[in-house]
Amino acid sequence: MRILIVEDDDALSEFLVGHCRDRGHAVERIRYAAECLGAVASRSPDCVFLDVRLGDGNGLDLLPELKVRHRDLRVTVMTGFEPLSSVSKAAAGGAEYFLRKPFKLAEVNAVLEKLEQHATVVLPRPETPPALPGATATFVGSSDAMTEVCRAVGLAARSGVTTLIEGESGVGKELAARAIHSLAGPERPFAAVDCATIVETLFESELFGHEKGAFTGAVSSRDGKVRLAEGGLLFLDEVAELTPRMQAKLLRLLQTRTFEPVGGTRSIPANFQLVAATNRGLLGMVQQGTFRSDLYYRLNVLRILIPPLRDRREDLPSLAAHFLREIPPRIRVAEPPLAADALAALTAHDWPGNVRELEHTMTRLILQAQGRTIDRAAVLAALGAEPATAPPGSLSTMERSTILASLEHTGWNYGETCALLGISRPTLRRKIAQYDLAR
DSSP: OEEEEEOOOHHHHHHHHHHHHHTTOEEEEEOOHHHHHHHHHHHOOSEEEEESEETTEEHHHHHHHHHHHOTTOEEEEEESSSOTHHHHHHHHHTOOEEEESSOOHHHHHHHHHHHHHHHHSOOOOOSSOOOOOOSOOOOOOOOHHHHHHHHHHHHHHHHOOOEEEEOOTTSOHHHHHHHHHHHHOTTSOEEEEETTSOOHHHHHHHHHEEOTTSSTTOOSOEEOHHHHTTTSEEEEETGGGOOHHHHHHHHHHHHHSEEOOBTOOSOEEOOOEEEEEESSOHHHHHHHTSSOHHHHHHHTTEEEEOOOGGGOGGGHHHHHHHHHHHHHHHHTOOOOOBOHHHHHHHHHSOOTTHHHHHHHHHHHHHHHHTTSOBOHHHHHHHHHOOOTTSOTTOHHHHHHHHHHHHHHHTTSOHHHHHHHHTOOHHHHHHHHHHTTOOO
């Protein structure tokens, strides 16, 4: 197998060149991004190990052109500097593998074994060129699990296939869906449907739209989410909540790629990428007979499983630092320092509400700190201050605490509180009544 290594680190290059040659491969190495396209054209390697940060450019900027010119070229992206979103951008640009520096010998061997298998059995590639990467999404963390999520997001964006995102509430399923949309082309339409909040009688109208006079109250025609997503991405959140009748309607849409507005008389072709999300195991529901197996297999073309925060605690320091930077400008307070023992307390918590719960907690801590250091006592108080009706650490507890802290921060000014939280006045009033908040 012919391997080209594009890397400006001499020590790392020497290691890779020697190890690949020991496995019987022909290896060449270049230092600069400017040399890459010409070297690939003249030397016709089977695969390229491409560094991201080179002395004269960014390897990810070369990736789309490499894949367009050389469709059968296998690319492994290497980086020790870039944010985790580079994994998604690399996958969207066409990279097959990703190595994070400093990598271990076993990780290099795992990539080489896959490349060696491909060298003997070359799979056919589609005639269309791979999609170019668009704007990247911000993923926070460095765990292997999140690296795999980012890789899958990039593949979903590049391929445009129907994608099923599974994970507990609060892990960031909609963020992943929006990342797919952003990577595939943020200028395209994006339409979202919360399946848990739609009653069965309005499902068809919400999804397919309706004609004027189709039912009582239909005083004008209205486009549904399928038409609004034309040429873009349709996101169905909490798809497990669909009733059998709603499941049948969705299945027909996916089978025929056509729809009829309620009260309409002609079928309209539909062109969109479907991304569905659920916090319940759909396969288990299929086995229980509560979810259609034929619909499940239509949805589960590419599966992305986002792990709960308790299973990737190594990401929590990065997430906490991210919220410490991102939240204060939004709520107009100073960024507070975070004590080491406070971070330890955050890391030790199980976070049943996952990243969303962590964000609520960090918001409350930042509001209360007012620029002063957040210590362990403050964290323990925030995690233990729950109403009697809510289990410890529940998401409703964090929401109640965040709303109360925001109200206290604004002196119970509803307009300012709504602006801080990004909610409407009716929603704020409903939450105040729900949580029995009083000044």
